[in-house]
Amino acid sequence: MKVLLLEDVRSEREISARLLTAARHEVAVAADSKEAFEALRAHKVDVVVLDLGFAGGKGLEVLKSIRSQESTGHVYIIAQGGKSFATDIHGAFLAGADDFLRKPITREELLLRVEGPTRIMKWAKPVSGTGGVVHDLDTAFDPTSMRTWREAATLLSTELGDMVGQAVAVDADQARPAWTIGAAIPLSFVQEQAEMRVTVGVDRASLAGAGDLFLGMPDAAPELIRDAVREIANTLAGAVKRNGLTDGIELTVGLPMDLSERPAAPDGGPSASWVMRIGDKEIRLLVDITVVQQKNNRVPVAQLKEGMVLRQDLKNEFGALLIPAGTRLTATTAARISKLMGDRYVVEVANAA
Numbered sequence: 001m002k003v004l005l006l007e008d009v010r011s012e013r014e015i016s017a018r019l020l021t022a023a024r025h026e027v028a029v030a031a032d033s034k035e036a037f038e039a040l041r042a043h044k045v046d047v048v049v050l051d052l053g054f055a056g057g058k059g060l061e062v063l064k065s066i067r068s069q070e071s072t073g074h075v076y077i078i079a080q081g082g083k084s085f086a087t088d089i090h091g092a093f094l095a096g097a098d099d100f101l102r103k104p105i106t107r108e109e110l111l112l113r114v115e116g117p118t119r120i121m122k123w124a125k126p127v128s129g130t131g132g133v134v135h136d137l138d139t140a141f142d143p144t145s146m147r148t149w150r151e152a153a154t155l156l157s158t159e160l161g162d163m164v165g166q167a168v169a170v171d172a173d174q175a176r177p178a179w180t181i182g183a184a185i186p187l188s189f190v191q192e193q194a195e196m197r198v199t200v201g202v203d204r205a206s207l208a209g210a211g212d213l214f215l216g217m218p219d220a221a222p223e224l225i226r227d228a229v230r231e232i233a234n235t236l237a238g239a240v241k242r243n244g245l246t247d248g249i250e251l252t253v254g255l256p257m258d259l260s261e262r263p264a265a266p267d268g269g270p271s272a273s274w275v276m277r278i279g280d281k282e283i284r285l286l287v288d289i290t291v292v293q294q295k296n297n298r299v300p301v302a303q304l305k306e307g308m309v310l311r312q313d314l315k316n317e318f319g320a321l322l323i324p325a326g327t328r329l330t331a332t333t334a335a336r337i338s339k340l341m342g343d344r345y346v347v348e349v350a351n352a353a
Contacts, residue, residue, distance in 0.1 A: 002026045002043055003114055006036050006050040006062065016049065019107050020114065033062050040072050047114055049101070052081035052088055060095050067096035076117040080105060299349060301341040306331040311348040 003025050007013040013029055020027045028043050030036040033055040039045070048066065052059035063079060066072045077096065081088030082103035089100050099113050301314070306329055314323040314337065322337065323329075329337075 001114065001117070002028070002046045004036070004039050004043065004045045004048045005029045006048060006054045006059075008032060008051070008054055008056070012051070016105075016110065019110055023111050023114075025114065033058070033065075036062060036066075040066065040075070045072075045075055047117055048075050048077045049110075049114065050077060050079050050097075052079055052092065060091055063092065063095045063097060078113050299346060301345045301347055302338045304329055304334040304338050304347070304349070306334055308334070308349040314347050 003020050005013055005016055005020075005027060007016065007029070008031050010031070013031065017027045017029055028039045028045070030039050036055075040048075050059055050063055050066075052063075055062050059079070059081075063077060066075060066077065076098050078099045078101055079088070079092035079095075079097040080101035080103055081092065089102075092100055099116060101109065101113055299308075309328045310323055310325050313321055313325050315321055322340075323333070327333075
């Protein structure tokens with residue numbers, strides 16, 4: 001594979017070049033836009049890895065220029081960025097990028113992304129002689145959303161990355177309360193049935209230590225969806241730690257589209273599944289959360305009542321102390337804190353009902 005690196009930071013350019021060369025790729029490099037187009041003319045490039053900060057922050061302009069020229073428009077382009085993930089990925093795909101690398105990059109991800117076009121080429125070669133367009137992501141429209149498939153996928157990834165909200169609620173059964181952690185995301189292209197199911201699972205053995213979340217999804221899942229679900233996983237990991245759910249939990253999570261349509265889980269715990277369509281792909285996302293064991297003296301902040309005694313400091317999301325441990329709540333204090341923090345947090349109390 002012949003790879004052209006467009007990166008004006010010398011140290012990063014040299015590191016990526018060494019990694020790709022060690023993996024037996026032919027590598028050319030360019031430090032500015034002039035060198036970039038000279039390299040494109042001089043080499044029959046298969047893949048361009050373009051940093052969006054290239055050419056003094058004009059990476060998107062260089063990307064558009066490469067894509068617009070007949071001699072280079074076919075090249076597979078991997079954009080890389082990271083200062084503002086949602087903004088970078090949105091702009092990169094609209095400008096014509098085929099894939100996206102989020103910085104800081106790892107050796108494994110760099111090599112996997114660069115080798116991605118080889119799979120496409122295996123399918124493209126037999127089709128090249130037909131003389132017709134098989135599927136043009138930039139001009140073919142989804143009739144329901146009036147967006148191109150590429151725009152729909154880009155907007156989806158942007159929304160999933162930025163518009164995730166957690167909701168934590170306690171069941172009425174105090175003996176075995178069930179907690180739900182969900183993400184409410186407005187999407188315009190929600191359709192029917194699914195071909196793939198994307199899930200996020202908690203490893204119970206390690207939950208007590210860190211509440212780490214692990215991804216399990218089909219290899220066929222689009223990279224944009226995989227990236228978006230990783231964003232969800234990171235968000236949920238923070239929610240798990242913040243809410244102290246460390247007594248054993250089994251969790252499978254998807255992206256709720258309409259909380260009113262939540263079906264019952266087989267074991268009685270909260271569950272839901274939703275379907276979305278991206279281009280000609282339909283994906284079902286499932287939520288199924290069950291707390292196996294939960295201390296009865298942990299209650300949501302929204303359910304604090306007069307007379308309860310805090311067993312731990314109550315802090316806001318920035319770590320500022322609101323109420324110290326040992327405080328017996330008055331009705332006024334309980335009401336104010338409940339209104340301020342809502343049901344997103346739980347706190348340990350001495351005499352919970």
